[in-house]
Amino acid sequence: MEHNFEKIINGMYIDPLIFTTKFVKACDVCLCSGECCYYGVYTDKADYEKILAEKDKIIKYMDDSQTKDSGKWFEEPEIDNDFPSGIAVGTEVHNGKCVFLDKQGFCTLQKMAMAQGEFKWKYKPLYCILFPLVIFEGVLTIDDEHIDRMHFCSKSQNQSSTVFDCTINELKHVLGEQGFEELVRYKDEYFEGLKQEESEVEAA
Numbered sequence: 138m139e140h141n142f143e144k145i146i147n148g149m150y151i152d153p154l155i156f157t158t159k160f161v162k163a164c165d166v167c168l169c170s171g172e173c174c175y176y177g178v179y180t181d182k183a184d185y186e187k188i189l190a191e192k193d194k195i196i197k198y199m200d201d202s203q204t205k206d207s208g209k210w211f212e213e214p215e216i217d218n219d220f221p222s223g224i225a226v227g228t229e230v231h232n233g234k235c236v237f238l239d240k241q242g243f244c245t246l247q248k249m250a251m252a253q254g255e256f257k258w259k260y261k262p263l264y265c266i267l268f269p270l271v272i273f274e275g276v277l278t279i280d281d282e283h284i285d286r287m288h289f290c291s292k293s294q295n296q297s298s299t300v301f302d303c304t305i306n307e308l309k310h311v312l313g314e315q316g317f318e319e320l321v322r323y324k325d326e327y328f329e330g331l332k333q334e335e336s337e338v339e340a341a
C-alpha cells in the first residue's frame with residue numbers, strides 16, 4: 138500500500154495528525170461511561186486465544202450485565218492483514234456494550250489483570266489499548282470514525298490536550314521506548330517544518 142507519510146517507526150508509517158489532533162486530557166469513565174467500548178473491538182487471533190484460555194477467571198470478574206457464556210463472547214474469525222497473525226476476531230456486543238465491559242464502564246480484562254497484580258494491559262486487545270489511535274493499513278493514525286461516535290471525548294469543549302500528549306504510554310507500548318524517542322524527534326522536526334513553512338508564507 139502506497140502512502141504519503143514520510144516516517145516509519147517500528148514498521149509503521151506515522152501520521153502526523155497524532156501530534157495536532159485535539160483530545161481529552163485523560164479518560165474518565167464517570168463522565169463518558171466507557172462508550173468507546175459500546176461497539177466491541179477486533180482482536181488478533183493470538184489475543185483471542187489468550188482471553189479464552191483465561192475464561193474461568195474472567196467470568197469471576199464479570200457482573201450481572203455481562204454474559205458469562207464464553208461461546209457468546211466472539212464473532213467468527215476473519216482475514217485482516219492489520220493484525221500480526223493475519224486473522225482478526227471481533228468481540229460481541231451484549232446489553233449494548235462489548236461483552237467485556239462491566240456496568241460501571243470498566244474493562245473486565247484490565248480489571249482482572251490489575252486485581253491479579255499483572256501488567257494492566259496483559260489481556261486487553263491492542264486496539265482497545267490504542268484508542269484514540271489506530272493502526273490502519275500499516276499507518277499509526279487517529280481513529281476519527283470511532284472518535285466521531287463519542288459524546289464526551291469528541292467534543293471540542295472537553296479537548297484540552299492532543300492525542301499525542303494523552304497517549305504517551307500507549308505510544309511507548311506500541312513503538313517501544315526507542316521507537317517513542319524517535320517519534321518525539323520526528324514530532325519536533327514536524328513542528329519545525331510547519332514553522333518554517335509559515336514564515337516562508339509570511340515572507341512571500
Ligand code: SF4
Pocket residue numbers: 161163164165166169170171172173174268269287289290
Ligand atoms: S476514549 Fe473517550 S469514550 Fe473511551 S474511555 Fe476515554 S474518554 Fe471515555
Ligand code: SF4
Pocket residue numbers: 173174175177178228235236237238239243244245246247261262265266
Ligand atoms: S475488550 Fe475491554 S477495552 Fe476492549 S472494547 Fe471490550 S471492554 Fe472495551
